[in-house]
Amino acid sequence: MIWKLMKKELKEFLKTGKIYVLLFSLLFFGISSPIIAKFTPEIIENLVKNQEMQGLIIQLPPPTWKDSFIQFFKNLNQIVFLIIVLLFIGCISEEKNKNTASIFIALGIDRKKWIFSKFLFQIIITYFFLLISFIACAYYTYFLFSTFPIQNSISAMFLYFIYIFFILSLIIFSSSLGNNFIQSAGIFLGIFIIFNLLSIFPNMNPYNPMSLSSLQNEWILKGVIWKDALKNIIFTLIYSFILLILGVVSFEKQEL
């Protein structure tokens, strides 16, 4: 049943064109990040020359593969994150709002399966496109910088996968609680802000999923130290499962 429901999600994603938004934005950032990293110093130098600011001395270190991946993860954590939230936040709440959920539930489809099919679909499609984006970034990084340290980049990407697992769980929770897109977005934003505010306390960092993004940069710049991330990964996964369970429990109790 979950597989059939996931197929329904895929068809919906194709029909609404959301799949192309996700694919092309991820592909774009996968390709553009190494290019921007490579050519930004040259662009700035040319800009200085053209603007007749020869007196101005700008010294930029030569770009490396690290700049490429730092740029890539910056895009993933900002624009791609926003795209993912906007694409998925109404997945349950809008079905409640438009009364399409009640048709499935009234047909005897299990509420748990209905939610899990949405979550699994979102995980699979997002991970798959993220992987494509990562491969594109890796290829262009190698092409432009002639080097590509596999361990650093894959490990940092793994951290992003964990982070996205948390974000998608939070999306499911928010969407399950909210009765429409705006309500769900509000719940999501509220919880997201709380986690971000926790970053003020450095001793909370090992327990805060938001720290995963700074760890990505550290692993790219300094090298991978799994010990630093272990607590973070475990706690992020615990939060994710709690959010998923709460989302399901809340939906089970709701009147449609």
Place this chain on the structure above:
Amino acid sequence: MNIIETFNLCKYYKNKKALDNLNLEVPEGIIFGYLGPNGAGKTTTIRLLLNLAKPTNGYAIIMGENILKSKKYLSKIGFLPDVPNFYNYFTAKEYLAILAEILGVDKKRVDEVLELVDLKNEKKRIGTFSRGMKQRLGIAQTLLHDPKLLILDEPTSALDPQGRKEILDLIKSLKGSKTIFFSTHILSDVEKICDRVAIIKDGKLLLNEKVEELKKRYAKRMITIEVDNQDILWEKLKDKPWVINIAVHNKSLLLNIKDISMAQKEIPKIISENNLSLIHFEFLEPTIEDIFFEVIS
């Protein structure tokens, strides 16, 4: 045999009893009209029966299963909500094909049900459908898995007369092959197609009877009289204890009678004593509308 039976079914919200000890029986194989004014508890009943809401108290047995203990019965029900909404970006065929796959129904069935509701050749997206077309698609969806019981929540309420006729004809054509539980506040629709009606008001069941029996029971309670001077007759009748109310309809008086035997004795006497000429006298068969208003008042 009853396909639906509810036992003291209750649904309470903070300040409102939406459903109060409902004991309803719906026999198998009939078109059952579930009548009530807006806010009477019709949709609440349906939502409880379909696991879309939980009862505060009581339970229901549907097709032999207790709704609190099992959800299997839901796969044998086709449900049309009062405002059917679909995924607007699909065509009717695409939408039903997805549903067929989820329900494990042969895809040939999609064409069959679309043909039945006259949407087989419709290539437009559902978002562009008229209200009537959406309602017909909703009925196609309810029939897709060939359920034993159809639950239709106000299927004609927002349709124009042509759309209403189409939907009623469609429902009527299913008579015999399925049990149809049909909620509405449009009384003429019930009169046209239902075998049995239940009337609900403020969450309480007021009546559950066969349409024929109901009409017999309420028959000979309405009389229309035409005399040469209706003002005199109206004056003489208005305070009689066996008269419930009198309405003037064209040149006739329409009497709602409490005690028919008294009326049969007294009316001729009044006509004679006041030297009136009788032009027309008739016992009227009550409509469901007459019965409905009498019951809910």
